[in-house]
Amino acid sequence: MHARGYLSAGGFKIAAVADLIPDRRRQLMAEHQIPCEYAEAEHLLADREIDAVSVCLPNHLHAPVVLAALRAGKHVICEQPPAISPTEARRMADAAAKHNKILLYAAQRRFGGHEQAAKLAITKGFAGDVYHVRCVWTRTRGIPLGTGWFTHKEKSGGGALLDMGAQMLDLAWFLLGQPKPTAAFGIAYRRFPQLVPQPIPFDVDDQAFAILRFENAKSIELAVSWAINQPQQQNGTACRVYGSTGAIEVYTPKGAVLYRDFKPSGQCKENPLKPPRTTHHPALMRHFRDCIAARATPLPGGPEGLTLMQMLHAIYQSNDLGRSVSI
Ligand SMILES: NC(=O)c1ccc[n+]([C@@H]2O[C@H](COP(=O)([O-])OP(=O)(O)OC[C@H]3O[C@@H](n4cnc5c(N)ncnc54)[C@H](O)[C@@H]3O)[C@@H](O)[C@H]2O)c1
Known part of the structure; x- marks a missing residue:
């Protein structure tokens, strides 16, 4: 997806790919006419011809590889979640500032069509003062295994909350205007160990639920699952935005829809966006290209990646402590 994105955006030439698995890198080389290959990410970073890199590695490698890339003078897009801890995300943000390079997180949900349309409507004030977002991404069955690290806390940093929660929470926070978080209350479960084949370790959550509070009386409700007992029609995403004069439903078959002109009875007008x-x-x-050319500021960049990790970490802490925690 990154390779296709670069080629479609224009202004980039894909110079090389690194992957430990030869078949995977060769497939990318063939699909996108990429001339050069490396096995190890660090060898690609030593290539002086390369100006910018996409880091699409298991979560525990995001921080070390992003830090090495920034030190090597490269701009970086890093996959979500930003890192496996807030401490790592802080180091990444600091390094981007120190080396004066772009660090952009691949928060693809911010860039989807429904989501961009919703954000534009909110920015134009069509829903009034937006104060609450309810976001859900529940898979009925779909625990990712990748190359065996997703369900292993040491390498993933967390389960469904860090994997799907990072993306939905980032979207909800973006739609809310990125207010400062103040507290989180969350609960996480591991209910489907039988779905992960032995001997793959499984010591993370497969479901998580949370409510977060923000400055200026704003809030987010989040629900995510890799696996949960729900009818198939509930498999998927929902994102509902509530404002003082209107509301937006981001995911509908008609695209994002704005509801406004609410009557005392609750009747309203529906405007597809x-x-x-x-x-x-x-x-x-x-x-990314606009950021490199200094025409835009990376969003979400290092500081937003740090706040996102702080929110996710607070939800896990709240689960462990059984009470709400300050952020
Ligand atoms: N934004 C999204 O929708 C989305 C979707 C899927 C995955 N992701 C994120 O992308 C990242 C990768 O996920 P995935 O599903 O592709 O995992 P994966 O396990 O399928 O692939 C990881 C790849 O990294 C390679 N690798 C590991 N160490 C390496 C090293 N030192 N040098 C070179 N290559 C190395 C492996 O060979 C493997 O091919 C994760 O952070 C994940 O959360 C994001």
């Missing part, structure tokens, strides 16, 4: 022309990874890579 038009998505922009460039969406998803091409929009993400176009933003």
Whole structure:
């Protein structure tokens, strides 16, 4: 998806790919006419011809590889979640500032068509003062295994909350205007150990639920699952935005929909919102290009990645302590 995004955005030439698995890198080389290959990420970083890199590695490698890339003078797009801890995310933000390089997180949900349309409507004030977002991403069955690290806390940093929660929470926080978080109350479960084949370790959550409070009386409700007992029609995403004069439903078959002109009875008008022309990874890579050219500020960049990790960490802490925790 990154490779396709670069080529579609324009202004990039894909110079090389690194992956420990030869078949994986060769497939990418063939698909996108990439001339050069490395096995180890660190060898690619030593290539002086390369100006910018996408880091799409298991979560525990994000911080070390991003730090090495920034030290080597490269701009970076790093996959979500930013890191496996707030401490790592802080180091990454500090390093980008120190080396004066772009660090952009691949928060692809911010760049989707429905999501961009919703954000534009909110920015124009069509829903009034937006104060609450309810976001849900529940898979009925779908524990990711990847190359065996997703369910292993040491390498993933967490389960469904860190994997799907990072993306939904980032979207909800973005739609809310990125207010400062103050507290979190959360609970996480591991209910489906039988779905992970032995001997793959499984010591993380497969479901998590949370409520977060923010400055200026704003809030987010979050629910995510890799696996949960729900009918198949509940499999998927929901994101509902509540404002003082209107509401937005981000995911509907008609695209994002704005509801406004509420009557005392609760009746309202429904306005489907038009998505922009460039969406998803091409929009993400176009933003990366604009950041490199100093025409834009990375969003979400190092500081936003840190806040996101602090929120996720607070939800896990709240689960462990059985009470709400300050952020
Ligand atoms: N934004 C999204 O929708 C989305 C979707 C899937 C995954 N992700 C994120 O992307 C990242 C990767 O996930 P995935 O599903 O591709 O995992 P994966 O396990 O399928 O792939 C990881 C790859 O990294 C390679 N690798 C590991 N160490 C390496 C090293 N030192 N040098 C070179 N290559 C190395 C492995 O060979 C493997 O091919 C994760 O952070 C995940 O959370 C994001």
